[in-house]
Amino acid sequence: MPTASPPSCPTPFNLAAYVLFGSGASDQRIALQLLDDRATRWSYGRLRQTVLGTAGGLASLGLPRGARVLLRLNNTADFPVAYLAAIAADLIPVPTSASLTVPEITAIANDLDPSLILSAPGVALPDPLSCPVLSLNDLRALADSPPLEPILGDPNRPAYIVYTSGTGGRARGVIHAHRAIWARRMMWDGWYGLTREDRLLHAGAFNWTYTLGTGLLDPWAVGATALIPAAGTPATTLPDLLREHHATIFAAAPGVYRQMLRADIPPMPALRHGLSAGEKLPDATRARWQDATDTEIHEAFGMSECSTFISGCPTRPAPPGTLGYPQSGRRIAILSDGAPAPPDTPGTIAIHRHDPGLMLGYLGDDRLGGDWFTTGDIGSMDAIGAVTYLGRADDMLNAGGFRVSPLEVETALTAHPDISEAAAVEVRTAPDTTLIAAFYVSTSPLAEATLTAHVATRLANYKCPRIWVHADTLPRGANNKLLRRALRDKYEAENG
Secondary structure, eight states: OBOOOOOOOOSSBOHHHHHHHTTOOOTTSEEEEEESTTOOEEEHHHHHHHHHHHHHHHHTTTOOTTOEEEEEOOSSTHHHHHHHHHHHTTOEEEEOOTTOOHHHHHHHHHHHOOSEEEEOTTOOOOSSOOSOEEEHHHHHHGGGSOOOOOOOBOTTSEEEEEEEEOTTSSEEEEEEETHHHHHTHHHIIIIIOOOTTOEEEEOSOTTSHHIIIIIIIHHHHHTOEEEEEOTTOOGGGHHHHHHHTTOSEEEEOHHHHHHHTTSOOOOOTTOOEEEEOSSOOOHHHHHHHHHHHSOEEEEEEEETTTEEEEEOBTTBOOOTTSOBEEOTTOBEEEEETTEEOOTTOOEEEEEETTOTTSOSEETTBOOOOSSEEEEEEEEEEOTTSOEEEEEESSOOEEETTEEEOHHHHHHHHHTSTTOSEEEEEEEEEETTEEEEEEEEEOSSOOOHHHHHHHHHTTSOGGGSOSEEEEESOOOBOTTOOBOHHHHHHHHHHHHO
16 A cells, blocks of 8 residues: 655665765764763764764775675674764664574674674674674774765665574564665654654663664764663653653663553653554553553554564554554555555555665675565554554564564574474563463473573574473374464463
């Protein structure tokens, strides 16, 4: 269902130049405030100077344009600085979670073949290393280099790569063009209600792509102020930070809202509304937040391949029970048998290949194929365009906003010498809470501490099961396919 298209992306173009200078914000205006003990502030002038100096330093290393730079950095401002600096120098940054283990980041590096790794202490690196590594201290020293004017070019050329779990259990590199940041303008009105005067507090870490886009790049592109809590800030203290720092918009994953609601919520007179993405927002959480704060949460649906593209917003809230509407300028459809379905008919949520925010393709396979990119999620669209989410077509898991392949978790489980079969399933433990459960077959039950320690060496923390269930056998269909849904239904029936 196409909607009115925004103006085309300018050409020549550079994503970093647009973020740093597109709003015309003065050098004195505050771009970033860290909500830590030092209350560190970055003006737009400091941000621009640091990014462009770092870009000049990266350019002096002699990397060819389009070289891939793997980011292995912690939850600090170094992350967005390095990301934008690489793009300014016409390199391709690849942001990754600091929690990835050595096997996980090794698999990504083998797929990516980076030319350079930017590394912070304590963050796992590929083993063996196949390219130079620049330490955090050396990265910071680059900021003193002569500044580099962002390199302009075709807005359709690759700008960055993010990795997402695929149904085959292997992380896939998603290639996005420089124009992806221009396409995000559709979120300003279609989801955020974002203006230059806003102070947007994002509860995520710097090195989470949700934070990078919604919490930093979009506020900077419009000239607003980004507020980021210190690493390790408990969710229950966020309401006080929202009040103290006069946040006007709050963004988080649903799980953060749930944790915040465990504490008393003080008055937050500056707050206009909240934003939620990463996983489906439970109706119970939304209702409790509205009762506690007298503000709405506007939810968005998306994926790494296209960011968010369906949402409610302050001027057009989502009707009850729906995700909202395709953002203005998006080309979205519900497909049934390969064609757009009639209103209120279930089908696969799909994005047209000419949607301005859609990826260029996957690393190693940049062919989108056909007119529609199918998401693997099921929904229906009513006569006025509101989309209702009906679930995932596959068995992908959702852990705190991250899509996780069950095969990846099961592979880690069956590496244990005493486990012969395993199934990873997302189960509901409360009306507004789901967790990853591991069902495993072994001659006798294993200690949970042993199982937790085993997977912790192979999986990032957010991928690790929180529930362990010993089973004699696992249910399978006539074609021997593992019936994960049957396990979920049985568990929820017995533990509901």
